[in-house]
Amino acid sequence: MSPRLESLKGKEIVLAGGAGGLGAPLVESLLAEGARLVVGYRANRERAARWSKSAQVVQSDPASASDRARLLESAPALYGLVVLSGDPARLAAPDQMESAMLRSHEVNYMGPILLAREAAERMKDSSTPGAIVLVSTMQANALFPGSTAYAAQKAALQHAARILARECRGPANIRVNVVSPGVMAAGMAQASIASGKYDRFLHEGVIPRFGRAEDVARAVRFLLEPDSYITGQVLCIDGGMSL
Secondary structure: OOHHHHHOOOOOOEEEOOOOOOOHHHHHHHHOOOOOEEEEEEEHHHHHHHHHHOEEEEEOOOOOOHHHHHHHHHHOOOOEEEEEEOOOOOOOOOOHHHHHHHHHHHHHHHHHHHHHHHHHHHHOOOOOOOOOOEEEHHOOOOOOOOHHHHHHHHHHHHHHHHHHHHHHHHHHOOOEEEEEEEEEEHHHHHHHOOOOHHHHHHHHOOOOOOOOOOHHHHHHHHOOOOOOOOOOOEEEEEEEOOO
């Protein structure tokens, strides 16, 4: 194993929503490096149980203050936080817009950014340089009809993450970045891909293939690197769809 791929060995990293399909390759790769992981899940206990022998598994809803505290307390020597949790905020009818926006605000913006800010405060208090990576969506960077409830909150998340990065720059050396996936054959987009909803992007040559969870895992690992010089950035992983 190269020296770089040993740089996370022994470091405590919290993966909120890490038990989902988008997080699985990231969990696997970080465990292979010897990182000490806390894998958070909101509801699917059975899916999270696969990691219980190799990582701490903690039920937590980032929208709940007590759940956020419990999740972070599971990693007293916290080095890194990755927030993968989210909700597609899909509407079955136009009159559901208000309720969808309120739920999206909690799950896609408020919970993740509060968790990130609270993690940063813990790192500052312990004088621990670290890395925070939030997961957004290419819908926050490009205009997609019907995505108001979902995309607007993810766009807000990106902006708030950059504010936090500025607040944490300098001597604190806590880096905050965002990855913005496109149409991924994992996680929330998996059902839409199976239905053929996004096939036109392939047929029209917009993207060469659908994204894979491994694409996101590589990008997040890049941003977790302890010697990284990158902060306050949004990295699009969308095959060029948002261009």
